[in-house]
Amino acid sequence: MQTAQKLTLSLCLSLAALGFASAQDGRAVKKNYLVKPDETEFWDPEVPTVTPGKEYGAAPSDAIILFDGKNLDNWVTVKDGSPAKWEVKDGAMTVVKGAGNISTKQDFGDYQLHIEWRSPNEPETLKSQGKGNSGIFMQGMYEVQVLNSYQNRTYRNGQAGSIYKQSAPMINPIRPMGEWNTYDIIYTAPRFNQNGGVETPPYVTVIFNGIIVQNHTKIQGSTEYIGAPKNLPHGKGPISLQDHGNLVSFRNIWIREL
Structure with a gap:
């Protein structure tokens, strides 16, 4: 195998390993930068609370x-x-x-x-x-x-x-x-x-x-x-x-x- 081909293969394997490692520690590779899990978490506004009925068929609090x-x-x-x-x-x-x-x-x-x-x-x-x-x-x-x-x-x-x-x-x-x-x-x-x-x-x-x-x-x-x-x-x-x-x-x- 020619030297240039060996370098290309080595680079591809390194990038693949980096992607695998990133997935393992909870991060993903996207367009050459890392995205943390909390960047895709939404906290506000908070989901409203509704009290369910005490048994099946009973009306919930917002009914x-x-x-x-x-x-x-x-x-x-x-x-x-x-x-x-x-x-x-x-x-x-x-x-x-x-x-x-x-x-x-x-x-x-x-x-x-x-x-x-x-x-x-x-x-x-x-x-x-x-x-x-x-x-x-x-x-x-x-x-x-x-x-x-x-x-x-x-x-x-x-x-x-x-x-x-x-x-x-x-x-x-x-x-x-x-x-x-x-x-x-x-x-x-x-x-x-x-x-x-x-x-x-x-x-x-x-x-x-x-x-x-x-x-x-x-x-x-x-x-x-x-x-x-x-x-x-x-x-x-x-x-x-x-x-x-x-x-x-x-x-x-x-x-x-x-």
Whole structure:
């Protein structure tokens, strides 16, 4: 090997050894100068502290309580804005047939929503969408389906945990009718550009009885019973609960704005 080649090889090996040694003592070689670990550490501002609930499902300290089991003061009837007329009993609110959908008085954008629901004990003659049917509408227009899907076959994208008529849940972890189910919903609202087009669509993650059934699922638009989804520009919107004629109950509803 020629002398020049030997010198080049020796230099390369020395640089490689230096890089290895630097990695061993917690430093990295970058553009011929050393960077210390603390140069990539961020201390301020300090991460805010939130006190979690004492048990699973209990509201954390920064949550907005939407229903505490006592009254419907935070809810109105969707149709005319009058006070919500659902029944409140034993810490739960229950659909009153014909009273109509209800919505929160407050509007929201991005959030984490906790809600517990129970389908009633209904006769076996009721099937498919006629059994324990209700829904939770994000911003009043994007529905996470509520349905008695326990041994009750229906269309995949219409069972409990679905984004109604759009995305079926990955699995069906529902409890038997008459037992309480839990949804934890992480929702990112859509953004629209100046021309009214969708800049970023809405996304949702749904944790159903502790199991992920929608994983950052893209929502195609409004969840229509008939026809294709619509994407009309809008701002923040309420949480709405559906009166579908079944005596579905809800409790322990709280939200964290993100």
